[in-house]
Amino acid sequence: MGFDISADEQELVDAVTQISTDILAPRAAAADANERVADETLKTIAEVGVMGLNLPEALGGPGVGSVAMSQMVTAITAACASTASIVTAQFLATDSILLGGTDAQRQDWLPRAAAGEIIGSFGLTEPGAGSNPAEMSTKATRVEGGWHLKGTKCFITNAGFADFIVVYAKTDVDAGHKGISAFIVDTADASAGLDFNPPEKTMGLRGSPVYEFVIDAIVPEDALLGVEGEGFTTAMRVLDRGRIEVAAMSLGISKAALDAAVDWAGQRRISGKPLDRLQGIAFKLADMYTKYRSAWLLTMDAAEQRDAEVDFTRSSATAKLAASEAAAFIADEALQIHGGYGFTRDFPLERYVRDARIYRIYEGSSEIQRTIIARSLTA
Ligand SMILES: Cc1cc2nc3c(=O)[nH]c(=O)nc-3n(C[C@H](O)[C@H](O)[C@H](O)COP(=O)(O)OP(=O)(O)OC[C@H]3O[C@@H](n4cnc5c(N)ncnc54)[C@H](O)[C@@H]3O)c2cc1C
CATH class of the missing domain: 1.10.540.10 (Acyl-CoA dehydrogenase/oxidase, N-terminal domain)
Structure with a gap:
């Protein structure tokens, strides 16, 4: 280790x-x-x-x-x-x-x-299928020379300005998750069949727009990603990796918020003493650091397991759960330590609190991570 x-x-x-x-x-x-x-x-x-x-x-x-x-x-x-x-x-x-x-x-x-010449997007979630993507209703039907994709995706990061979207769709509606395939949709070629809503008005991550879109497009034969029916397995493998990245993002907010809180608590004076001399504040800093460090170790552990090419489903879920919950706690406590200043937009604390909120939701909510971890323990 x-x-x-x-x-x-x-x-x-x-x-x-x-x-x-x-x-x-x-x-x-x-x-x-x-x-x-x-x-x-x-x-x-x-x-x-x-x-x-x-x-x-x-x-x-x-x-x-x-x-x-x-x-x-x-x-x-x-x-x-x-x-x-x-x-x-x-x-x-x-x-x-x-x-x-x-x-x-x-x-x-x-x-x-x-090289960053093209931007991609991952289209899994639908209005009726978020935590359980196997219940998706977007369909892909074989037609002469390709596939007809039809359905609605929502909350898709980058989609409105992406050059390609990997769209997950059912090629066999009777086969459950085994009937899901994925397609590489070239947004320029399919533009007539893609209808994007304006970006969602989100609480945080406002600089990273997310879109709902309707797809009703014919895509060529070779848009099918790999093998038909393998889409769900691919998506789950992608999310196993992605969850380590969500954990790493959570650590980023935690680190920024913790550093800001330590700085502020050292400078801000109450009754002639720096804030960090008050035990109530010092204990907060200690708890924030402990959660940050625990989350860091779990994230690096998951990353190391991924690098070692062993099964890392449980460790990536554990890292995401711990790090995302830690980020929310640390950002909130850092704002609290800043008092009224933290509530203003002159400081980044309110943005940290807003941005950190998503990590407990996307790429599988905290509840879903607990389900994955518990299943791996009891199976
Ligand atoms: C900013 C943002 C960016 C996103 N980017 C993408 C993207 O790029 N691509 C993409 O495909 N998706 C994306 N998403 C979608 C995101 O992954 C989903 O919002 C998430 O998976 C939750 O699905 P849902 O919103 O439908 O909530 P629901 O599935 O309706 O869940 C509602 C609540 O029920 C809980 N719940 C659900 N099932 C269970 C269960 N079995 N046990 C206990 N509790 C449960 C959930 O934890 C949650 O608290 C994004 C979302 C947002 C907000």
Whole structure:
């Protein structure tokens, strides 16, 4: 349990941390207020390889392990959680192709995605199927020369400006989750059959828009991702990986909030004494640190298991559950330590609280993580 990373990985972690501090952090409040991370910001991080961190060198990525990647996702989120959400949605889309696609599909899509030339999106959730995606109603029917995709997806990060969306749909409605397949939808080619609603008005991650869309489009034969009927298995494998990234994002908010709270508690004076001399405040800091450190260890443990290519379903669920719950607690306590100042938009604390709320919901809510963990213990 060393959580070691190579010298090359460390160099990339340092570069990404530097860009996060210098470029992402000063732009985070504007991305939140404008409800969109600027394209130029995404271009800048793409230049250091961030959009393809999850991909091997052969497909244009840096070929880093999950331990190093988690540390980079944490650094990006500590600076700007909206940017991290756009980036990790790209990972969900490209992981779908990496894990479920054919060699030709990997070669066709992934190097361009790794370079940030194209943006991807992961279309699993529907109005009637969130926590249980097997109940989806989007259908894909074979037609002359391809597939007819028909249905509605909701809360899909990046979808409205994505170049491709991996859409999960039922190719056999009688086969339960085994009847689910995935399709790579080229949004330019399918544009006449894609109808996007305006982005949702979300509580947090406002710089990372999420969309509902209706799809009623014919896609070519080779849009089918890999093998028919394998879509659900691919989605679950993608989410096992994605949950480590949600844990890493949770750590980013936790770290930023904890650092802000420690700073503030050292400077703010009450009755002539710094706040951190008050036991009630010092205990809060200790509890925040303990939750942060526990979540960090669980996240690195899950990442290390993923790198070791052993089954990491339980450890990624455990890391996501612990880290997302910790982030909510730490962001809230950090705001509390800032008193009224924390409630103003002059400080990032209120944004941390809003942004951290999603980590307990997406890629499987805390309740679903508990179900996964309990099932793995009792099965
Ligand atoms: C900002 C944002 C970005 C998102 N990005 C994406 C994306 O890019 N791609 C994508 O496909 N989806 C995305 N989602 C969707 C997200 O993954 C779902 O919202 C999430 O899975 C929960 O589904 P739901 O909203 O339908 O809630 P529901 O499934 O209706 O759940 C409602 C409540 O019931 C609880 N619950 C459900 N089942 C159980 C159970 N068996 N036991 C106990 N409690 C249960 C849940 O925990 C929750 O508290 C995003 C959502 C948001 C808000």
